[in-house]
Amino acid sequence: MKIGYYQFNPEFGNVKKNIEKMTSALENVHADLIVLPELASSGYFFSNKEEPKRLSEKIPGLLSKEFLRLSKKTGTSYVVGFPEYAEEGIYNSAALIAPDGVTYIYRKTHLFFEEKKYFLPGNGYEIVEVKGYKIGILICFDHMFPEAARTLALKGAQIICHPSNLVIPEYGQLTTRVRALENRVFWILANRTGTEERGEGKLVYTGESQIISPKGEIINRAGVEEESLFVTEIQPEEAADKNITQFNNIIEDRRPEIYTL
DSSP: OEEEEEEOOOOTTOHHHHHHHHHHHHTTOOOSEEEOOTTTTTOSOOOSTHHHHHHOBOSSSHHHHHHHHHHHHHOOEEEEEEEEEETTEEEEEEEEEETTEEEEEEEOSSOOTTHHHHOBOOOOOOOEEETTEEEEEOOGGGGGOHHHHHHHHHTTOSEEEEEOOOOSTTHHHHHHHHHHHHHTOEEEEEOOOSEEEETTEEEEOOOOOEEEOTTSOEEEEOOSSOOEEEEEEOOGGGGGOOEEETTEETTTTOOGGGOOO
16 A cells, blocks of 8 residues: 655645645655645634634535545545534544545544634544555644544554644654554654744744654654655555564553553
């Protein structure tokens, strides 16, 4: 299976330009699964409640239509972050867009910092298939909650896709290696680059998108500031091996009856 990520610097508020940049970069790239950053269509650093609403879209919308066109051309499935409009409010979401349509939308469960002012939290984790392989989706701050990744692993995930806008250096790059290792899954972290300044505020994004093996090994890591497109071949079946030693299995050795949650 060929998987990858596209790390880039979205321009705040310019949805059309951001979508054009992503689809142009991927126009002639053939893979099975490519992950893009969190809120890749809109940018991240909102200053009031009207901005995420104005920059959001329903499905179908411009982002899903353009990525569906691209998916049909390349045969690739994409996981891409966007602000999703719903009647009850706005969600920080990621869509899985395959050649046969938008097959799943994940809504971020754990909202970070001022996201709580602008977005509603999602509710639940599902497994979906790409080319017969099982994938799960988390978004950015979800990485700090081991229960989220473990839930997906217990449901059979072989690959976890992780669109992000990380701003704390090293945290996400470290924890995603740990989550991949402790669950024995492949992990695709698609972070963004660049700086956003809004009024007196400033956010600097950490880049370093990475693909991690079920043993916690870094298969590839991008730089901090560079825009980067990377695709590699993996064997998702490796995620079926949950053995640490001949006597230890990370799933079978669990003792949930004595855990206090």
